Amino acid sequence: MLVCLISSCKGSLVIEWAPTSITHNQETIWMIEMKHLMRGARLSEIDLNISAPALLWLCSIYIMLADNQYFWRALLKLIDISTWSGISFCFSIMAILTCVFSVIFHAFSAKVILKPVLILILILAAGVGYFQTKYGVIIDKSMIQNVVETDYKEASELISFSLLFYLALYGLLPALVVGLVTVRYRPFVKESLIRVLSLFGAAFLAGFLIWANYKNFVLIGREHRELRMFVNPTAPLYEAYKFAQNKYFKVVEGPIQAIGLDGHQSTQYLQARKIEGKKTIVVLVVGETARAKDFALNGYARETNPELSKDDVVSFNNTYSCGTSTAESVPCIFSNLDRVDYSSSDAGRHENLLDVLSHSGVNVLWRDNNSGCKGVCNRVSYEDVSNLSIPALCNTSECFDEILLHQLQERIQQNNGDIFVVLHQKGSHGPAYFKRYPEAFRRFTPECTDSAPQNCQKETLLNAYDNSILYADHFLHQTIKFLKSMSGQYNAVFLYVSDHGESLGENGLYLHGLPYALSPDEQRHIPMIAWVSSGYAASFGLDQQCLKKHVGQAYSHDNIFHSMLGLFGVETKQYKKDHDIFRQCLAGIKDSS
Ligand SMILES: [Zn+2]
Secondary structure (H helix, E strand, C coil): CCCHHCCCCCCEEEEEHHHHHCCCCCCHHHHHHHHHHHHHCCHHHHHEEEEEEHHHHHHHHHHHHCEEEHHHHHHHHCCCCCCHHHHHHHHHHHHHHHHHHHHHCCCCCCCHHHHHHHHHHHHHHHHHHHHHHHHHCCCHHHHHHHHHHCCCCHHHHCHHHHHHHHHHHHHHHHHHHHHHEEEEECHHHHHHHHHHHHHHHHHHHHHHHHHHHHHHHHHHHHCHHHHHHHHCCCHHHHHHHHHHHHHHHHCCCCEEEECCCCCEEEEHHHHHHHHHHCCEEEEHHHEEECCHHHHHHHCCCCCCCCCCCCCCCCECEEEEEECCCCHHHHHHHCCCCCHHHHCCHHHHHEHHHHHHHHHCCCCEEEEECCCCCCCCCCCEEEEECCCCCCEEECCCCCEEEEHHCHHHHHHHHCCCCCEEEEEEECCCCCCCHHHHCHHHHCCCCCCCCCCCCHHHCCCHHHHHHHHHHHHHHHHHHHHHHHHHHHHCEEEEEEEEECCCCECCCCCCCCEEEEEECCHHHHHHCCCCCEEHHHHHHHHHHHHHHHHHHCCCCCCCCHHHHHHHHHHHEEEEECCCHHCCCCHHHEEHHHHHC
């Protein structure tokens, strides 16, 4: 049937669902075809006739084979295809997937939408297939959230020749064939009957094969639940449905729920602050895509921290992120919920750390050089500095992270009292790591300058990425230097924590965003670095040497909410003292423990 489909010319062939319904005898067909080919038939003359069910089945087979390479690779590692039972199980899964796709496509087989839906699905499945096979990315709910919330600059970096070529070959080409064929419809009753038979046939065959292979499904399904997330395009379509339902169709239960309304700065804290008469500033730098293992401060062999290493900082080298993507991690960092209890919908309905600090009388400022605060900063001062045009710090497409310090002193001094400043970095955002740093930080060479990292050698990719860490080191050092310059008025604490890590080709994976349970250490193990001014340490009895004794302690984003409240001496029911990184090193606490 496939051969006929490819070689048929205008008026020469009618393909029906039932083999008996081919309307010309084979000999005549080939003769007419050959005549057309000899005459050099143009593409516009091609007129393939095919019934709707046949088209649906062909598309199902194509997608099952061409767009599910990632799934097949993963499955074939688990099945022994040197045995007959392995081969039979493998073919059963092929048939089941084809049937399942076919059942779904039948639901969209009304005349007016049949072709547009199939074309859309073919292109979409090719796009998903590309990111699965080239980057090892899984398109789940949080990945879709990232796609929806990303900005043009971030998205455009993913577009490469490699992507366009893949899309053209696996998506546009079959879509073109679908666009060119003529779908032949029979009289209504006959057409309906054939479609019902086709639909139920697919459902019955899938059901029968699942029943026949039930034992194998249970064994593999229980141990490797992740496999269902690789099935393209049903898994990403289902995840998109879940995302849309949650984001756009969920009934909002009243206004955002306040938390920490009982928050206030403790008397003990206010008295200690009074002695020196200085206000407190805490700067939390939310990093981007930095992984702990590329920091020299954590033992990396390359000198990626030449500046921070001179700043008397404390690098907590056993810290893990809440999620593996910006959209998931950023709200989680500021949420009062621990990772195990966290859900983005819950967090979106409740206030967060920034609100609790505001309720407690602390000023809050969020400065952003990334793609926004993901809803976290909706009720506090916010500045997007990513589009400023300061020649020394920005080029035509973006600003380097030092822009976050531009006129920061003036902004801080507009406030009276303590202030909490969040600086949201562009950091090491991929895949174009080479765009994240100025020329002066191009120290590890040669570097990968391709937006498709899988096209680069591993060493050059690492060079580009490590250069971006080198620049982050410089930016963080500059931030500490800035805080030192404010020491006449402020006691300062600095904390840097990345939102998640990154895969750079380890085990064939690139970028980030894998479901947490499946994600490798590189995507979750993040740097967290603290610096405490001598003024703050003296006023509040925070022992830096004590902090250094805890560098290997297991920390995570769960600790940030409580540690920030602790630094401002905030008392509230929301505060969990055992989650506060600094509390164990406060003089009074340390002495009494
Ligand atoms: Zn991120």
